[in-house]
Amino acid sequence: MNNIVEARNLEKHYGDFKALDGVDLSISPGSITGLIGPNGAGKTTALKALIGLCDVEGDLTVAGKDPRDARHKLMEEVCFIADVGILPKWLRVNQLIDYVEAVHPRFNRARAEKFLSTTEIPPRKRIKELSKGMVTQLHLATVMAIDVQLLVLDEPTLGLDIIYRKEFYDRLLNDYYDGNRTIIISTHQVEEIETLLSHLVFINKGKIILDAQMAELDALYTEVIIEPEHLAQADALKPIYTRDLLGKKAYTFESVPRSQLEPFGETGTPSVADLFVAKMKEGEHE
Amino acid sequence: MNKLALNQFIALLYREVLENRNLFIGAPAVLALLLFVFAAWFVSLTPGWELATGIEYLSVIFEGLSPTEMAPILMIPAIPFMMMLFFCGLIYLLNALYQDRKDMSVFFWQSMPVSNVKTVLSKVVTIAIVAPVFYVAVLFVVYVIALLSLTLFGIILDVQVAGLGYLFLGAVASLALVYLSAFVTSLWLLPSVGWLLLFSAFAKRTPILWAAGVFILIGFLEDFIFGSQYLANWVESRGNPSHYIIYHFSDVADRLFSYDMLFGVLVGSILLVGAICMRRFID
Numbered sequence: 001m002n003n004i005v006e007a008r009n010l011e012k013h014y015g016d017f018k019a020l021d022g023v024d025l026s027i028s029p030g031s032i033t034g035l036i037g038p039n040g041a042g043k044t045t046a047l048k049a050l051i052g053l054c055d056v057e058g059d060l061t062v063a064g065k066d067p068r069d070a071r072h073k074l075m076e077e078v079c080f081i082a083d084v085g086i087l088p089k090w091l092r093v094n095q096l097i098d099y100v101e102a103v104h105p106r107f108n109r110a111r112a113e114k115f116l117s118t119t120e121i122p123p124r125k126r127i128k129e130l131s132k133g134m135v136t137q138l139h140l141a142t143v144m145a146i147d148v149q150l151l152v153l154d155e156p157t158l159g160l161d162i163i164y165r166k167e168f169y170d171r172l173l174n175d176y177y178d179g180n181r182t183i184i185i186s187t188h189q190v191e192e193i194e195t196l197l198s199h200l201v202f203i204n205k206g207k208i209i210l211d212a213q214m215a216e217l218d219a220l221y222t223e224v225i226i227e228p229e230h231l232a233q234a235d236a237l238k239p240i241y242t243r244d245l246l247g248k249k250a251y252t253f254e255s256v257p258r259s260q261l262e263p264f265g266e267t268g269t270p271s272v273a274d275l276f277v278a279k280m281k282e283g284e285h286e
Numbered sequence: 287m288n289k290l291a292l293n294q295f296i297a298l299l300y301r302e303v304l305e306n307r308n309l310f311i312g313a314p315a316v317l318a319l320l321l322f323v324f325a326a327w328f329v330s331l332t333p334g335w336e337l338a339t340g341i342e343y344l345s346v347i348f349e350g351l352s353p354t355e356m357a358p359i360l361m362i363p364a365i366p367f368m369m370m371l372f373f374c375g376l377i378y379l380l381n382a383l384y385q386d387r388k389d390m391s392v393f394f395w396q397s398m399p400v401s402n403v404k405t406v407l408s409k410v411v412t413i414a415i416v417a418p419v420f421y422v423a424v425l426f427v428v429y430v431i432a433l434l435s436l437t438l439f440g441i442i443l444d445v446q447v448a449g450l451g452y453l454f455l456g457a458v459a460s461l462a463l464v465y466l467s468a469f470v471t472s473l474w475l476l477p478s479v480g481w482l483l484l485f486s487a488f489a490k491r492t493p494i495l496w497a498a499g500v501f502i503l504i505g506f507l508e509d510f511i512f513g514s515q516y517l518a519n520w521v522e523s524r525g526n527p528s529h530y531i532i533y534h535f536s537d538v539a540d541r542l543f544s545y546d547m548l549f550g551v552l553v554g555s556i557l558l559v560g561a562i563c564m565r566r567f568i569d
Contacts, residue, residue: 048568052567053396053568054567070401071396071401072401072404073399074399075398075399075400076399079397080393080397081397082390082393082397086390086392086393086394087391087394088305088386088394088395089389089391090305095304098300099301102297102300103297103298103398103399103400104398104399105290105399139394
């Protein structure tokens with residue numbers, strides 16, 4: 001089956017600043033991809049490029065279309081949530097639903113209203129009168145009622161408290177994701193989406209620095225809490241990141257067989273958050 | 287146009303009305319209210335016999351005239367509304383492709399399967415066809431209330447009021463002229479509409495400064511390099527107030543089908559294409 005996103009050598013410059021620097025990305029249908037990176041890494045630029053809101057150089061196909069040619073056609077197959085602030089504040093909730101129903105051929109009003117009925121959002125309220133959490137619920141209810149191939153989420157839970165954040169991802173996974181739809185999520189809050197992901201992409205300074213299936217991480221990365229007497233041997237294997245942990249040293253290795261590391265101490269797979277820090281600081285150990 | 291495309295366009299127009307209800311409904315309603323306050327103040331100061339004479343005069347003055355002959359005279363109270371539509375239109379066009387970028391809601395609008403061509407065209411249709419409807423509707427209410435009030439005063443003051451009913455037909459005809467004037471003026475000023483939308487789509491802030499500044503700069507460069515003032519003269523010719531008000535229905539065709547109008551529509555269309563291109567990416 002063709003990938004839903006195929007990007008080759010994407011470049012985007014803002015003056016001298018390279019927001020995207022030769023980005024290659026393949027995303028298969030049905031996957032949940034986490035696009036993780038620090039501020040200014042190029043996450044939003046990459047996502048904007050995917051939905052045709054940003055002109056980039058390079059080859060790009062999303063749902064079989066070039067987003068730069070016909071954004072409006074692409075948006076019949078793709079939904080996008082930027083962050084909590086983007087719904088027009090002057091609209092009322094029911095007016096927003098009316099608008100989406102009128103312009104989107106794949107919108108199911110009954111489904112949206114069913115989602116909304118499980119929230120405390122009053123249909124006659126203006127969006128500016130809703131809390132940040134409610135705005136996100138509303139946006140998610142709208143998007144979940146649209147039958148598309150790809151959902152792109154750029155920092156969707158930014159500024160929300162933990163209850164709304166958890167509810168957002170629970171709904172996304174339980175009420176929306178059906179194994180066929182593809183979801184791309186960019187976020188800072190790595191821990192919250194770690195269990196959702198099937199595909200992990202790290203981006204830094206406009207470059208992809210990690211692109212792996214979650215199932216591959218066990219084989220690719222190992223974290224070892226090194227026993228003091230093995231420090232010299234562990235150093236020789238060039239860990240990509242080291243940190244202090246309860247008086248010991250924790251080393252992260254890339255592409256070193258776990259059997260080779262087990263004699264040095266307790267081994268495990270680093271969490272996505274630890275791996276993220278490791279990849280961001282890769283090389284600092286040397 | 288298929289059903290989806292039609293629904294999308296209607297939804298875009300509805301969006302414009304909702305978003306700009308203060309400019310299209312609030313502003314003329316406030317003006318109407320001020321007019322009534324002024325009228326009430328005027329009536330309170332006028333002696334009864336003078337009021338009676340005035341109502342009787344109004345009742346007979348148009349005798350023998352057809353509604354279309356009455357219309358140009360009855361357009362006079364509409365002039366402040368037409369001026370307000372002009373200035374509200376200016377504000378609307380400057381913000382039309384700027385405000386959603388400023389409040390970031392552009393990401394929502396652009397996440398819907400609606401083309402930029404439709405979006406920009408909806409702005410033009412809003413100012414040329416939709417906004418005048420609201421101004422005319424408010425004027426209609428003003429005329430109805432004014433005529434009912436005059437009739438009531440006439441009955442109380444025991445003067446002839448039968449002619450006031452006929453005056454209503456003239457008022458309706460005058461509103462048709464007001465609407466046509468607004469529509470033809472929008473087409474006549476399409477280069478300005480296109481220019482304002484172009485800078486509304488382009489400016490990162492204060493589109494009015496860009497729209498005015500670039501225009502002045504081009505005019506200055508033309509004068510400096512070529513020693514001519516063609517641009518300034520052309521714009522000045524478009525500012526002739528006689529083009530803005532249609533006093534007779536027979537003038538509509540003359541105004542619409544002229545080379546000058548055609549040239550203006552062409553220039554305006556090119557500028558609108560520029561606005562559509564500007565809208566393509568949000569960087």
